[in-house]
Amino acid sequence: MTLPHYVALLLAIAAAVAALRLWRAHRADPRRPRAWRLATLLALQPLLAAALYFGLFPLERALDPAELVVLTEGADAAAAMRSGGVAVALPEVAEVGGLERAPDLASALRRHPATARIRVLGAGLVARDRDAAAGIPIAFDPPPLPAGLVQLSLPERIVRGAGFDIAGRIEGVADASVALHDPAGRRVDATALDEDGGFVLHGIALEAGPAHFELRVSGGDGAPVAQSAVPLWIDAPASPKVLLLAGAPGPETRALRRWLADAGAQAQARVALGGGLQLGSASLDAKDLAGADLLVVDARAWSGLGDSGRARVLAAVREGLGLLLRADTPLAQASLRGLRAPGFPIEGGNGSAPWSLPPARVDDEQALRARLGSGSRDAPFDLAQAQARPPALTRRSWRVGGAQAVAFASAADSPAGWWRGEGRGRIGLWTLLDTYVLPLHGRGDLFDALWSPTLATLARARPDALPVVDAWARAGERLRICGWQQGATVEGPDGAVVQPIVDPHSGERRCVGLWPRRAGWYRLRLDSAERGFHVADADEAPALRLATLREATLALAAAAPRAPAGQGGARAAVRGPAWPWLLGWLLLAGLAWWLERSRLGLAGAARKNDAGRAAADAGD
Structure with a gap:
């Protein structure tokens, strides 16, 4: 039962x-009241109860469905007047003529409760108005995309020393090319646009903290067309x-161990030297495996673990440990047991074949210096060596194919390896034999590009204390951050610190709302952990902003119901006024009281009054 039902039951009992x-008082009254008096008082009781009920819960008033024409940025007021329906201009519209203005869409819907559908004119709805439009049929005829950068996809998280990709789309520039420049202004990568204007650029993160990269778009003649900051x-x-x-010393093991040390990893090695001797003291008991993040083992060492040792490692993998098997020699079927899966068959491994890295897309001096650095006095930058073709590598002829197999680095010939999931961890099979020659030829960047990802x-996988904020937040627009941790704070570019409150309706997502007023770098902090995110100026990258409004409104219109049946029909019925019912209750209550x-x-009482008047007449 709802609250109106409980109130109706209570009022019925009271009546x-x-x-x-009243009936008992009527029978016990010595003045012998007339029957019509009792009937009137009895009739007033349900009337009083009904008037009070409808004063508390007025009857709904059915309204004819109507279309609300909403003018957004760039909309034409004259077109809105010709479209019919009620027209409302949002704050982003500069010239509205004689049309009604509204501070937001929610206010416009409250003013016009009979709205059953919305027609959006202009660039589209901003984030402030999208929640209010949810569940209402929306008609939106999007304007043409503006010329320039209309789509940009940035990586969610970048770690120092790792490569990253930036994808996007350019509209309205014929035969254009786009280049990525690092914070020092050096061109890192460049590419021509595909048929749809899309592009993917590759970069390298050299230093931790905020970094301002830049996209530069050039026309077919090489003249600059546009540029956009990429924070x-x-x-x-x-x-x-x-x-x-490792089952034996070798240059690949030595190069990998040195690279791990330079990368800051806590590496513990154990290399068999023969005759029962070994170098290093890495242990594989259950406690050490539970505390490790990754086990890298070559084929000889994997075979030497025996069935019990391999079972112990695979049990740790199911609990989250990562395993990379450097399959540099053939393996017995018993050693492959546990690595294989129905969607991850492993075959071959008896021979070897050459393997080459794909050629660099940009290999001029500027791009190479951005990737390799400018060198030092002892090891100066050698342009000829950097531009030389990377040495060919060798891979063991393993074949893996199946629904669970995911390739590592791909080349024209075949991938460098494959991996699959196992419980909470992952198992990888690596086929390259001699990546150590890359640093020897001065291409440590290629060695890192293979091994780091x-x-x-x-x-x-380690839990991340701080959430990742969506790219391209803008000043003056609401920003939602999910995955919020208790005690986290946000520091603005002016040093002001705020602690947002978790929305109780967000449930396990734990979302907070933030409304940045200034552009610049903001920092999320939780204890010693810190992560920054950039808030762009309100008018920065105008083509990207208009395209974002367009796509968000199209997605909202696609998800909305197509007929006023759902919430749109419900909006056409509103509560009537309560004051006539309350006034009627007051009049009925006064009548009953009188x-x-x-x-x-x-x-x-009438006979008593007549006797009194007769006695008065006799006395006269």
């Missing part, structure tokens, strides 16, 4: 009790604990 009281926050890398096992993919206290309709 019945009042009627019973990125680069996290400091974590210090993973890596266990490195591989190990990052397999390493144990009638109960008057002598009207009392037979005994």
Whole structure:
């Protein structure tokens, strides 16, 4: 039962009790009231109850459905007048003529409760108005996309030393090309646009903290057309604990161990030297495996673990440990047991084949210096060496194909390896044999580009204390951050610190709302953890802003119901006014009060009055 039902039941009981009281009082009254007096008082009780009920819960008033024409940025007021329906201009519209203005869409809907559908004119609804439009049929004829950068996809999280991709789309520029420049102004990558104007650029994060990259768009003649800032926050890398096992010393193991040390990983190695001797003391008991993030083991060491050792490692993988098997020699079927899966068959491994890295898209001096650095006095930058073709590598002829197999670095020939999930962890198979030659040829960047994403993919997943904020937040617009932790704060560019409150309706997502007023870098902090996000100026990248409004409104219109049946039909019925019912209740209550206290309709009182008048006449 709802509240109106409970109130109706209570009022019905009150009317019945009042009627019973009146009936008993009527029988016990010595003045012998008339029957019509009792009938009137009894009839007033349900009327009083009904008037009070409808005063508290007025009847709904049915209204004819109507279309609300909403003018957004760039809309034409004359077109709105010709479209029919009620027209309302939102604050982003500069010239409205004689049309009604509204501070937001929610206010416009409250003013026009009969709205059953919305027609949006102009660029589209801003974030402030999208929640109010949810669930209402929306008609939106999008304007043409503006010329320039209309789509930009930035990586959610970037770690220092890792590569990253920036994707986007350019509209309205024929035969254009786009280039990515690092914070020092050096061109990192460049590419021509595809048929749809899309592009993907690759960069490298060299330093932790805020970094301002830049996209520069050039026309077919090479003349600059547009440029856009790309602010990125680069996290400091974590210090993973890596266990490195090798069945014999070798240059690949030595290069990998040195690279792990330079990358800041906590690497523990164990290399068999023969005759029962070994170098290093990495342990593989259950406690050490539970504390490690990744185990890198070559084929000989994996076979030497035995069935019990391999079972112990695979059990740790199911609990979250990452495993990378450097399959540099053939393996017995018993050693492959546990690595295979129905969607991850492993075959071959008896021979080897050449393997080449794909050529760099941009290899001029400026791009190479951005990737390799400018060198030092002891090791100066050598342009000829950097531009030389990277040495060909060798891979073991393993074949993996299946629904669970995900490739690592791909080349024209075949991937460098594959991985699959196993419980809470991941298992990887690596086929390259001699990546150590890359640093020897001065291409440590290519060695890092192969191994860094591989190990990052397999390493144990660690919980992130701070949430990742969507790119391209703008000053003056609401920003929602989900995954909020208790005690986290936000520091603005002016040093002001705020602690947003979690929306209780967001549930397990734990979302907070933030309304940044100034452009610049903001910092999320929780204890010692810190992550920054950039808030752009309100008018920065205007083509991207208009395209974002357009796409968000199209998505909202696609998700809305197509007929006024849902919430749109409900909006056409509103509560009527309550004051007539309350006024009627007051008049009925006054009438009942007067009638109960008057002598009207009392037979005994009438005879007494007649006797009194007769005695007065006799005395005269």
